[in-house]
Amino acid sequence: MLLVKVAVFCILFLTNSLSAEEFKPLPNKKIYWSFDGITGSFDRESIQRGYKVYKEVCAACHSMNRIAFRNLQDVGFSEEDVKQIAASYQVKDGPNDLGEMFDRPGIPSDYFIAPFDTKEAAAASNNGAIPPDLSLIVKARHDGANYVYSLLIGYQNGEQDENGLYFNPYFSTGRLAMAPPLSEGMVEYDGARQATVENMSYDVVNFLQWAAEPELEQRNKFGFKVVIYLAILTMFFVLTNNRIWSRLYKKKK
Ligand code: HEC
Incomplete structure (x- = not known):
């Protein structure tokens, strides 16, 4: 009887420790950058x-x-491109004179x-x-x-x-x-x-x-x-x- 108990204990212990084993991520791929x-x-x-x-x-x-949108000029976008990209977004701004927030088209410094x-x-x-x-x-x-x-x-x-x-x-x-x-x-x-x-x-x-x-x-x-x-x-x-x-x-x- 004792033997059976010991065996069951061992099996439980083993399966538990196996499932609790920590996951090890794969090493990153090495890319030439x-x-x-x-x-x-x-x-x-x-x-x-x-x-x-x-x-x-x-x-x-x-x-x-x-x-900021203007940072995109560093990577070869022209000033005009950047203006267009910024303007395609709506930016929350304000408050205006009435104390209200409002949406306006984006500008390069946003x-x-x-x-x-x-x-x-x-x-x-x-x-x-x-x-x-x-x-x-x-x-x-x-x-x-x-x-x-x-x-x-x-x-x-x-x-x-x-x-x-x-x-x-x-x-x-x-x-x-x-x-x-x-x-x-x-x-x-x-x-x-x-x-x-x-x-x-x-x-x-x-x-x-x-x-x-x-x-x-x-x-x-x-x-x-x-x-x-x-x-x-x-x-x-x-x-x-x-x-x-x-x-x-x-x-x-
Ligand atoms: C549908 C929504 C969604 C999209 C689209 C998405 N992500 Fe994520 N991303 C998430 C969520 C949510 C997390 C947080 C995951 C977590 O911690 O479990 C995350 C986490 C990440 C992480 C952090 C992982 C870490 O180590 O913590 C990176 C890097 C990432 N995303 C890059 C990107 C890139 C690059 C793109 C575009 C190609 C992208 N994601 C598109 C939702 C998204």
């Missing part, structure tokens, strides 16, 4: 396409509060318009989860660019569990509240580029990287100048040093 390394720079065409993906897909749920007015509204539309603001998401996650790319392409046939969460092996717990946001042909690209999930993910990550770190190119250029300056200075010091010491050395002889 033009912005990597000290000579890295932005692929502006990809960023522009990525903005289209953000605008037509992600912006339905995710805000980007830190980016920030991107958030899809939800409150966190509660965002959660209510997303199965209780709040879609995070994407302005800094690439910096807010370890190995951000590779991670966001992996997450976007990592969904497996849109499977949902009993809590309405979607399986994704790159997410820390393996399940998240975001449905697979991208599917083949979701945005229309100019030219021959195919709107595959991989291509759209690549472009939107380039866009998100620029948004999170727009000063990257300036910093790289500055870093390069500092390195050259230090190299020249070092050469100068070595030469002076040799000269001073060689004189002393000769005197001693």
